[in-house]
Amino acid sequence: MAGHADDSHAVPLPASEQCQTYPPARAGSERSQPARSRPPTHRGHLECRFVSSGDCKGQENIRVAQAQGIDGTGRLREAGLPRQDRAVIDPIEAVVFDVGECLVDESREYGTWADWLGVPRHTFAAVFGSVIARGLDYRETFQVFAPGFDLAEQRQARAEAGMPESFGEEDLYPDVRPSLTALRAAGCWVGIAGNQTVRAGGILRSLNLPTDMIATSDDWGVSKPDPAFFDQVIAAAPCGANRILYVGDRLDNDIRPAAGRGLRTALIRRGPWGVIQQQDPDADRVPTLRISSLAELPVLIGARSR
Incomplete structure (x- = not known):
């Protein structure tokens, strides 16, 4: 999350x-x-x-x-x-990354939600996986344990109790900082754009990641998978849609809608969605690339002039 x-x-x-x-x-x-x-x-x-x-x-x-x-x-x-x-094989000039399970390992964060709900972490994780596998919104997980659960209200309650949602350098996947650094050194414009709160956006900026842009759905007032989110990505990047690579772990939220707006895409296999959705036929058919690590991107994309 x-x-x-x-x-x-x-x-x-x-x-x-x-x-x-x-x-x-x-x-x-x-x-x-x-x-x-x-x-x-x-x-x-x-x-x-x-x-x-x-x-x-x-x-x-x-x-x-x-x-x-x-x-x-x-x-x-x-x-x-x-x-x-x-004509359609243009070089990649911009790479834009999703956040959760693409850059940030969310294991600790979801674990704290299990603690907040008072349920064992492995039980929460099992139900979470079941919800995703059935194609439901991940927030349905909370309804199983607390019918009527309001995520926005509970976020506020956690913050007031001194236990806000948070993540830090220790939650970044090990390949994140080296890969972003290598892409920028190769001349790529690098951005981060995901479904995140204002607070999460502030945390991302405080990490001083090697990027040209950090934006959240709260900043833009539109969330994935709405095509308008990817229109914002295109507007922010210094090139056309067919020269932008959007990297994410989810077919439903990241890959299909980004491809639908003309972006090229990379599906990374990690996190719950990345693993559960890997056998979906669209996992082979839709993304431009399928990768296991962000470290593959600088090699596959190569040097670009800024």
Whole structure:
């Protein structure tokens, strides 16, 4: 939650680039059967799939990206591409990040809500996951334990009791500061924009993250997934929508609506939504990139002139 406010033609891939099984399965096992080839992909689609495990995941994603024609600058190599495809493969000039579970690990914050409600943290987490898996608003979790729960009122009550919602440097994912720094050094305009309260926006600014913009839904008076939120992102960035990459963990709130406004998108697999929604067909079909760590972005995007 991190202070959430209310919220061309497909071309078949050659056999050398078809989907493989990682890590290799032992002979005779079910996974040792030939892997099915992945469906055709658009040439303009920079696909970064989950194809390995552990610390090798990011490197394997980069290997797959390079095999699909992404060069060291993060651009698709243009050799042999039809002219109509080249037109949509513009370089990324701006990268804008969601907050909760993209930049901020919300485990501690949701844990404090369980404490406030007087329920075990693992019970709260189980119900939270169930609510998300059923496609409901996460706030329905609170109704299970306290029917009639008003989130705004309870936020105020917590603040008055000296236990306000909060997060800090220790709640940032380890890849956040290095990745944002690397993107800016490469010449990208970097922004943060998410469904957050005024208070959360103040905390984000106090962290002195290497960004060009920090904005919240409360600042703009509109929340995701409203398309108007992404119109604000486009208005704030120094380039057109097709040169902006929006990075988030949720298909419903981040990826689908951002893509709907013409932005390119990166779906990161972490946090409850990132894990639960990973098998949704749109997790492969809609985002421009699928990543496991923000550290993959500077490599995939590459240097840009400011």
